[in-house]
Every structure is written in C-alpha cells, then in structure tokens.
Amino acid sequence: MKFDKKQPTPTTQSGRAPWEIPYEGWTQVADEVFVEGVKLSTDLIGKISWTHPIVVLPPPRAGSNAVVRDKYYYHGPHPGEPEVGDVRIFYECSGISGSTRVAAQERVSIIAMFRDGQFHSFPLRKGRAVEFLYRGSKSIQEMFDAEQALNTARTWLLRLVGFLLMFLGLNIMTRIIVTLVDWIPIVGSVITFSVTLFNLTLAASLSLLTIALCWMWHRPLFATSIFGVSLLPWFFSAGRAKSAHHRR
Template identity: 35%
Template sequence: MSSSQTFPDPNQHKRVSVKSNPGFLERLGETAGGTVVGVGLFFLSIYLLFTNEGRALQTASSLNEGLSQVVSLGPFSSLDLQNNNRLVHLSAQLRTSQPLHDPNYRVAVQAVKLKRQVEMYQWVEYRESKDYKEDGETKTETTYTYNTEWKSELVNSRNFDKEIGHQNPSAMSVESVTVVAPEVGVGPFSLSKGLVEQINVFQTLSLRDISTFNLAPFLSVDDDYFYHTQNPRRPEVGDVRVRFSFAGLSGETSPLGRAQTVSVVAMQRGEQLMPFKTKSGDTLELLYPEQLSAEEVFEKELQYNSKKTWGLRAAGWAIMFLSIQLTMRIVYTLVDWVPVLRELVSVGLKIFALSVSCSLSLLTIGVGWIFYRPLVAAALGALALLPVFLARSRLPAKKNE
C-alpha cells in the first residue's frame, strides 16, 4: 500500500508506503536464509585467502626470475637476433605508421588510440528513502527528484517512478568508440596486442584550434566538445555532445607534442615483442608510459604485487567477518524481543565475529604459506592461536578464586 504526494516542483514528488511488521517466524525464516548465505561467504573467504598466498608467491618468484634474466637495450638499438626468445627491456618512443581519423568530425591524431566519448542530455532520477513508525506501522517515505544531466550511458526512463514529463530517447544518434592503430612500434620492434592494451593513459583532445568553417551545420564547438546543437549552453533532452581523447602520442611531426616514451619488458621474437613465460608459470608482458630502467620496472611490479596481496587479504578477512555475522544472526533473532538482552547479544556477536575472523584468516594465510615458507607459517599459526592460549591460561586462576 502506498500513497503519493506531489510538490509544486514538477520534478519532485514523494511516495509513502506501509510495511507490515514481520512476525517471529517470518524474521526467523529471513535469518535462516542469511545463514545459508553466510556459510557460502565463509568458504569463499577461505578460498580467497588461501589462493591469494599462492598467487602472491608465484608472482614474486616470476618477477625475480625475470629480473635475473632481462637484457636491457638502448633506445636506439638495432635489431639483434641473438636476443631471440630472451626477455628484453627497452625504453623508447612510440611509433605508428599513420594518423587515426574520425571523418564525421574531421579529427586526426597521430596516436596509438583515439577515443570518441558520446554523452546525451537526459533525465536522471534520484531516490532518497527514510523509515519511520506511525500508528504502530512501519512506513517508508521516498522522495523522487528528477534532474537533467549529461550521461555517457542511456538512462531508461521507463524505470522511473514518474515517467510522464521525464521521457528520455531510447537510443543515441552517435555511438562511443575507440580506434586502435593497426601497428604500433617501439624502437625496431612492433608491440603485441597485450602490450598495446596497456597503453591507456588518455588525454583530452583540445578543440581550440579546430576550424568551425568545415563543420556540419548542426555542430558547434564549446569547451573541447562537439555539440549536436547550436545552443550548447542551453541543451535540451536528447541533445548529444562528443569529446575526443587520445593515448600513446606517436609520430615525429605531431602538432600535439613529442611522441610518448614507454618502457617495455617482453620477449623478443624477431621484430616482435611477445609475452614471456616464466618457469614459475606466470607471463611477463609489461609496459609503463614513462622512461624507466629494468630494475625500476620490476620494482614497480613487486610493489603492485604487494599492494594487491594485502588488498585481497583485507577483502578475504572482511568477507569472513561478514559471513560469521550472517551465520550467527539467528542468535540475535531469538532474543531480539528483549531490549536489554538484544543489545548485549548484538555487541557480543560482533566481538565474536571479529575474534574468530581474525584468527581463522591468519590460520588460512599460514596454511597457504606452509609449503613455501614453513617458518613464517608456523609464526602466523602461533599468533592466530594466541587468544586461545590466553583464554585457557586464565581458567585455572578463576577456579582458584
């Protein structure tokens, strides 16, 4: 059951819905469903924590192996077939054979990638809800607000609470697209597809020097955007604007500046730079959009691996903490009709979930390391069991009292 309240502003209204208070059995059923989800999340956290340790050690081993084998080449080195099937490092400028074009807007850039990003002026719905109790019932008041904004994705107005007066077009007249140069080179080598995919630092193409005389009559330029309207400062719903950006500036005569220097670590195979398979099982195919030595490239990769490892450890612990809370929620449901006891149980369950998740996370990490670093695994296991030993050591003291 719901009721609607309209404001003088046609772009805002409220809707109040009434929710019946669930009974004990209904709440118990919802809690049981949460318990099932909690068990699933618990095993997911175990899997994530365990496999993350193996991944981290394998990646570190592969990077150390690569660093010990890499051959650094000079920026103006010629092709040396003696380095075939070896891991090489090179810092040099990007090279492409021809500019990338968008004939519809008469844009041409000598770069590895040219991105056309399209936005349309559309209605957007925002919802803000709050619950309150009135006459023994739980009510939800939702405020709907409609604004017009530039959006890069289509907003389906059919899903709005009030579509009348806020209809959006069903399609864009122009699509977003990214054009990639067919051949990209660095020094005497051509880059593999995997290396080209790593060139993703885009810069907005300035339209200050674009001549408006050659544009189509329905286009106008304002603030580095092509507008499909003659009134870009007063857009209407359905109007489209287009912005261009590029990545990997290349070519010696580009008016946008010098070609970008990149640092690459990959396997040389003839004139190609390809992925390098390590004995540890990983693939090395690295590219950074700056001039770096081989040692600096591998140092950055090791730092990234460390951050990723700790990030996944934190994520695994958080999932385990949530899973234990969901699993033990049924205890809270059984006593939530007693106000004082309910609060005590809630705090106790949070402390329990925190303690158990910390201990089990450390134990899982220790098991993950046990085949590679037995001493570290033993230390982590001892740290995880420390709360148990402390608790047991206090029991005799309490008995003596």
C-alpha cells in the first residue's frame, strides 16, 4: 500500500499509525532457579526454552482500556471483531515449580557436575564442558544420544555450507571464462554448463577430501573411504577420455 505525501497518514482510533506497535516483547529471567533444592547455573537456566501460556489473567488495572479475552489482554473497541491497529498481549511462563492452573509441575533431566550445592558444567579436555538439561524424565543414554544427533546434524550442516561456499568461490574464479564466450549463441551455453558442472564436481571432491583429512587420525578406514569417493569423478572422467582416444 502506498500513500501520497500530500495525504494525511492514516491512524487508528487510538491515534497511532497501523504499523506502530505500542508494546515490545520482553523476557524476565529469574536470578536463581532451583531443582529439588539444587541451584542451576546460568547456562542450565538458558536451556529452559519451552513455555506455557498463562490462561488465567488478573483484571486490567484501573484506567486501562484493555479487556481480558481468552488468554489475551485486548486493546480495542470490539474484541470479537478485531480492526487494524488493535493490540493483543499475552504472557508465557516456563519452569513451573508446583501444580498451578497453568500446567503441572515441570520435570527435567540434568547431566552436570554437583559441587558446593550447585550444578556446574563438567570440564573436559581442550576447554570443552558438559552441561545438559532436557525436559521430562530421560535416561543418561537418551540425553547423550540426543546430543550426539544434534552434533551430527550441526556438523553436516557446516559441511554443506562449506561445500556451497567452495562452489561459489569456484564460480567466481571461472566467471571470466563464461563471460568471454557467453555472447556466442550455442557455444556459450555449452561452455557455461560445462564450467558449472566442473566447478560442482571440483567443489564436491575438495569438500570430501577436507572431511577425509579431518577423520584421518580418529577413523582412518572411514577417512580412506571418503578419500576414494572424492576421486571417483576424476577416475571416471579419465576412463571416458581414454576410451574416446582409443575410438579415434
């Protein structure tokens, strides 16, 4: 929607422009959180990411134009017929310590080091630390399996990003070749496709080679397999070139 500068800016009944939000979202975190009388560290508190909507709201304060409807404070003339510029405010909470009208008491599973009446991160080698918190009752094996799956997904995502960046870099480097022949009707399209395919193959091979080098010390057999896969396109291309040479 466009407005002429000479026309007055449309406003709602409250005097605000429709795109203006009078309230900003905010999060209040407790300074101290306990589980069975044991204090949680700041990192563990940050892992409590799930929330419950507060459905029982106190009445609005005196002088406010808000009304309570369902789980919202509604600012507007007709809650059942919302208009542009109306505002709904709702609240959520997490870490429920007792049975309330919002939800039942929360249960969490924690893997951490207990020291001085508080949970701390368990230090590992190379500056790493272990400190897990999961919702509900879970066994140690389930939590470690979940962390392993998360690390695997994160690792492959980084590998995919590395491959895409390498492919983009190769395309930038070979862009001059495509530019020189792009004006030729048929030859330009063929060479552009060939250069793109070459860059894709080279990026895949170099990415697999990088992965193989990282695994060489810990899992040499797996690394050797990946290294062999990275060379397959070049062996295949060399074989086809050799066959074509013999046919000539």
